[in-house]
Amino acid sequence: MGSLSKAFRALGDPTRLRILKVIAAARLNVGEVVSLVGVAQSSVSHHLTKLKALELIREERLGSYTYYSLAVDKASALWPLIELTRASEDTHGDQARLSELLRRRDDVQTLNEKLLEPGQSWQLWSAALSTLLPRLDVVDFGCGTGTLTIELAHWAKKVTAIDKSESTLARARAAAAREGLTNITFLAADLTDLPMPAQCADLVVSSQSLHHVEDINAVLAEGARLLKSNGRIVVLELFPHDEAWVKQRLGHAHLGIAPEVLEEAMRKVGLEPFVQRVPWARGSQSPFKAFLVTGTRARKTPGRSKAA
Numbered sequence: 001m002g003s004l005s006k007a008f009r010a011l012g013d014p015t016r017l018r019i020l021k022v023i024a025a026a027r028l029n030v031g032e033v034v035s036l037v038g039v040a041q042s043s044v045s046h047h048l049t050k051l052k053a054l055e056l057i058r059e060e061r062l063g064s065y066t067y068y069s070l071a072v073d074k075a076s077a078l079w080p081l082i083e084l085t086r087a088s089e090d091t092h093g094d095q096a097r098l099s100e101l102l103r104r105r106d107d108v109q110t111l112n113e114k115l116l117e118p119g120q121s122w123q124l125w126s127a128a129l130s131t132l133l134p135r136l137d138v139v140d141f142g143c144g145t146g147t148l149t150i151e152l153a154h155w156a157k158k159v160t161a162i163d164k165s166e167s168t169l170a171r172a173r174a175a176a177a178r179e180g181l182t183n184i185t186f187l188a189a190d191l192t193d194l195p196m197p198a199q200c201a202d203l204v205v206s207s208q209s210l211h212h213v214e215d216i217n218a219v220l221a222e223g224a225r226l227l228k229s230n231g232r233i234v235v236l237e238l239f240p241h242d243e244a245w246v247k248q249r250l251g252h253a254h255l256g257i258a259p260e261v262l263e264e265a266m267r268k269v270g271l272e273p274f275v276q277r278v279p280w281a282r283g284s285q286s287p288f289k290a291f292l293v294t295g296t297r298a299r300k301t302p303g304r305s306k307a308a
């Protein structure tokens, strides 16, 4: 009885409960637990030590990793606690991330594609094909830490990389400097009101940024305003989903955006859209699936005008 009440008390800590819940579902190493619950490794290690001391989980060494798995079976007095843990509410979306992690781990094809460099590397293919593109003036909406910005800068004439977060821009700047790229201008600004002249861009890209902004029409209007005649905007967005935790944890303003809503919003600002509904995680259990919409700026846009 003593060990049961001790274990109950220990699981009063919500992070520890989340960790036990994911380990009850799969054998995991520390790095994997960190990626699932999103707290510092030192804190995860502390919780794992505590759970091990309570004999709720066990540790085993496999290759260069230490894995943790459930140490309790149905015959144990602690089993009701495991059942309660499993039934506890998943308010942070840990189980969706766990399904994705297990899918990747088991996906032999994905592993093969990673191993079979360079012929089947999609990153290399995209780099190779991008050399066929004309040297365009590109604007990257919500550039984040700059992964896409850097790929664009390898072939573009110049890239203006915009983000509202100064600290994120600093990381993007450092990544670009490491690659020796000198054709990127970083700009801290709000996508709904950009201090940039009209018709300065051939291409605007927005990769998973629009769902962060309440007023998507205002962002698209700015995109349309920046584009030269016949310029293109390419938006990568998430299909609508039910993962409400992303609002608080990741700052999303929308739970995905329906392609039809995006198309309609584009038309309103004078962009002619066509939609490629390409799910990125074909056949996976992930609730996050992406699609692309490309819009072309009509010769005259009804968008707001600002001095060029």
Ligand SMILES: C[S@@+](CC[C@H](N)C(=O)[O-])C[C@H]1O[C@@H](n2cnc3c(N)ncnc32)[C@H](O)[C@@H]1O
Pocket: 141, 142, 143, 144, 145, 146, 147, 148, 162, 163, 164, 165, 168, 189, 190, 191, 192, 206, 207, 208, 209, 212, 213
């Ligand atoms: C999910 S990240 C996308 C990063 C990158 N485009 C990618 O695909 O890897 C979204 C980015 O949009 C930025 N963002 C959100 N709202 C914004 C706004 N109103 N103005 C400028 N940037 C914004 C965030 O700071 C964040 O870096």
